[in-house]
Amino acid sequence: DAKTTQPPSMDCAEGRAANLPCNHSTISGNEYVYWYRQIHSQGPQYIIHGLKNNETNEMASLIITEDRKSSTLILPHATLRDTAVYYCIVRVTGTGGFKTIFGAGTRLFVKA
Amino acid sequence: NAGVTQTPKFQVLKTGQSMTLQCAQDMNHEYMSWYRQDPGMGLRLIHYSVGAGITDQGEVPNGYNVSRSTTEDFPLRLLSAAPSQTSVYFCASSPIPGTSYHEQYFGPGTRLTVT
Numbered sequence: 175d176a177k178t179t180q181p182p183s184m185d186c187a188e189g190r191a192a193n194l195p196c197n198h199s200t201i202s203g204n205e206y207v208y209w210y211r212q213i214h215s216q217g218p219q220y221i222i223h224g225l226k227n228n229e230t231n232e233m234a235s236l237i238i239t240e241d242r243k244s245s246t247l248i249l250p251h252a253t254l255r256d257t258a259v260y261y262c263i264v265r266v267t268g269t270g271g272f273k274t275i276f277g278a279g280t281r282l283f284v285k286a
Numbered sequence: 287n288a289g290v291t292q293t294p295k296f297q298v299l300k301t302g303q304s305m306t307l308q309c310a311q312d313m314n315h316e317y318m319s320w321y322r323q324d325p326g327m328g329l330r331l332i333h334y335s336v337g338a339g340i341t342d343q344g345e346v347p348n349g350y351n352v353s354r355s356t357t358e359d360f361p362l363r364l365l366s367a368a369p370s371q372t373s374v375y376f377c378a379s380s381p382i383p384g385t386s387y388h389e390q391y392f393g394p395g396t397r398l399t400v401t
Contacts, residue, residue, distance in 0.1 A: 210390075215374060215395065215397075216392075216394060216395070217290075217376050217378070217392025217393055217394055217395055218329065218376070218378075218390075218392050219392070220389035220390065220391075223389075261328065261329075272317070272319075272334055272336065272342070273331055273334070273344055273345065274319075274331065274390070275328075275330075275331065275345065276321070276328040276329040276330075277328045278326075278327060278328045279328055
């Protein structure tokens with residue numbers, strides 16, 4: 175699986191959009207981009223995933239650049255409860271993707 | 287659905303002791319995995335299983351054994367605990383990744399201290 179690079183930490187004001195970047199310059203054509211988050215010391219929680227097109231769900235939006243070498247997770251109206259560590263992961267589908275690797279992630283602080 | 291459950295929540299072991307961390311899921315997921323998370327670090331894959339009777343090694347398998355006799359259960363055994371195994375252990379499950387990835391569901395974790 176391709177490696178990802180994320181900033182170690184970011185701040186965001188409550189109510190504003192939080193934009194979390196991820197670099198995956200070595201991504202292959204069959205690798206998806208996934209985002210998870212971990213609040214306090216709980217188990218990680220799935221947020222969203224995508225391949226080429228931008229994706230949106232009730233939690234967030236995922237913007238993937240045309241060359242797929244980077245992506246941005248957008249939390250449109252961050253709340254204090256969004257303070258967490260956010261992990262960007264790329265992985266293949268099928269048997270090659272069984273060994274999903276989590277990096278260190280970005281620690282997002284949402285401030286009142 | 288209870289989702290993914292792990293027991294115990296906390297455990298303290300002495301060096302050299304053995305123990306089994308339990309993981310169970312009630313979603314009929316084929317894929318289950320164990321991760322460890324050291325302070326300030328991301329998750330590292332220990333072992334995984336794609337179905338009953340099938341297991342394989344992840345990133346950091348040394349010192350751990352697994353077995354998968356049923357779809358629901360995936361216990362992790364520490365053979366001879368060492369202080370380096372002090373960590374938080376997470377179990378996760380999902381359907382088998384096919385044409386698209388399925389989200390993994392994580393348990394609440396087991397916090398293990400080895401003295």
